[in-house]
Amino acid sequence: MTTAASPSRAAGRAQSREKIGQPVQTQGQMRGRTRIETSVVDGLGLARKLRAEMAAQVAALTGSAAAAEGAAAVAERPAASAFHSGARPPCLVTLRVGEDPASRAYVAGKHRACRRAGFTSRNLELPANTSQKELLAQIEALNQDGEVDGILVQLPLPKGLDAVAAACAIAAEKDVDGVGPVNAGRLLVGGAGLFPCTPLGILAILDHYGVELRGAHAVVIGRSNIVGKPVSLLLQRRDATVTMCHSRSRNLPEICQSADLLVACTGVPRLVKAGWIQPGAAVMDVGATYVNGKSGNLEGPVGDVDFEAALGRAGLITPHRRGVGPMTITMLLRNTLDAWCQRMGAA
Numbered sequence: 001m002t003t004a005a006s007p008s009r010a011a012g013r014a015q016s017r018e019k020i021g022q023p024v025q026t027q028g029q030m031r032g033r034t035r036i037e038t039s040v041v042d043g044l045g046l047a048r049k050l051r052a053e054m055a056a057q058v059a060a061l062t063g064s065a066a067a068a069e070g071a072a073a074v075a076e077r078p079a080a081s082a083f084h085s086g087a088r089p090p091c092l093v094t095l096r097v098g099e100d101p102a103s104r105a106y107v108a109g110k111h112r113a114c115r116r117a118g119f120t121s122r123n124l125e126l127p128a129n130t131s132q133k134e135l136l137a138q139i140e141a142l143n144q145d146g147e148v149d150g151i152l153v154q155l156p157l158p159k160g161l162d163a164v165a166a167a168c169a170i171a172a173e174k175d176v177d178g179v180g181p182v183n184a185g186r187l188l189v190g191g192a193g194l195f196p197c198t199p200l201g202i203l204a205i206l207d208h209y210g211v212e213l214r215g216a217h218a219v220v221i222g223r224s225n226i227v228g229k230p231v232s233l234l235l236q237r238r239d240a241t242v243t244m245c246h247s248r249s250r251n252l253p254e255i256c257q258s259a260d261l262l263v264a265c266t267g268v269p270r271l272v273k274a275g276w277i278q279p280g281a282a283v284m285d286v287g288a289t290y291v292n293g294k295s296g297n298l299e300g301p302v303g304d305v306d307f308e309a310a311l312g313r314a315g316l317i318t319p320h321r322r323g324v325g326p327m328t329i330t331m332l333l334r335n336t337l338d339a340w341c342q343r344m345g346a347a
């Protein structure tokens with residue numbers, strides 16, 4: 001049986017496992033093959049819970065409402081003592097260049113989440129023919145703006161614009177996407193910093209569902225600066241044994257078959273087949289690709305994993321809707337909140 005698991009039930013079940021990669025619960029023999037009870041991650045439910053906590057923290061810190069739970073959570077924040085009632089709320093600014101429809105929708109989701117959590121936010125829209133110089137000038141103006149806590153340059157950028165140069169231009173303390181060299185370096189050497197949101201969201205899901213990372217074999221397929229590389233480093237920091245591969249790695253199915261945890265972030269629709277998944281493994285699917293459907297219309301988003309086929313094989317899996325995506329936005333709010341706490345605490 002497959003369950004759209006409530007987080008608490010799944011966590012309890014996952015915690016009772018000796019390690020991930022073992023069957024959660026067998027359902028008898030199905031044509032000689034053990035069938036696994038797959039827990040489907042409720043990323044939206046977890047995201048809502050965490051966002052409500054952050055909203056309460058912001059309300060308590062800005063004096064807009066004396067939310068008791070928020071105040072309790074805030075008491076644990078080191079910078080909290082520097083706040084005064086009436087402080088301005090955290091502020092995120094996104095920069096979107098060009099006309100990519102998926103980016104437009106993603107950015108709108110980020111601003112909606114900000115509004116609901118009591119953050120302020122702004123979206124700067126630049127035309128597709130914006131020069132690199134103009135983009136860097138816009139970033140620098142936001143670096144200097146004392147009302148701005150977080151800056152995010154939405155990717156992908158139009159052809160001709162250098163995303164790495166843009167990432168390098170964002171002030172480290174406002175780099176809530178965790179893409180700049182200072183934060184990437186901190187992640188590499190083991191320090192504290194602002195780290196990329198999708199990897200943080202994946203770690204939060206794994207922790208919530210009680211997946212043991214220490215000593216587990218984690219296979220990451222994908223090597224982007226924003227997901228593949230940072231999630232590999234974060235998993236290694238949690239004592240997982242990490243294999244970093246990509247869509248052109250040789251023997252990809254065999255490598256994946258030895259994974260207790262599989263993170264798929266290639267953008268290749270349904271790359272990962274059921275037979276690649278070790279029975280009982282945790283599978284985090286970051287893919288959300290739009291494909292040309294039979295009718296000629298764009299269809300999707302489609303994940304990197306053949307989700308339907310993986311049910312009954314994986315122990316835990318994220319759906320491509322309401323899985324990792326809502327947690328990415330949640331971690332963007334968390335980074336913005338942390339950046340705001342640092343700024344206000346230092347003021």
Ligand code: GUN
Nearest residue numbers: 152153154155156177197
């Ligand atoms: N495009 C898709 N996901 C992301 C993200 O997490 N950050 C940025 N900057 N752009 C994206």
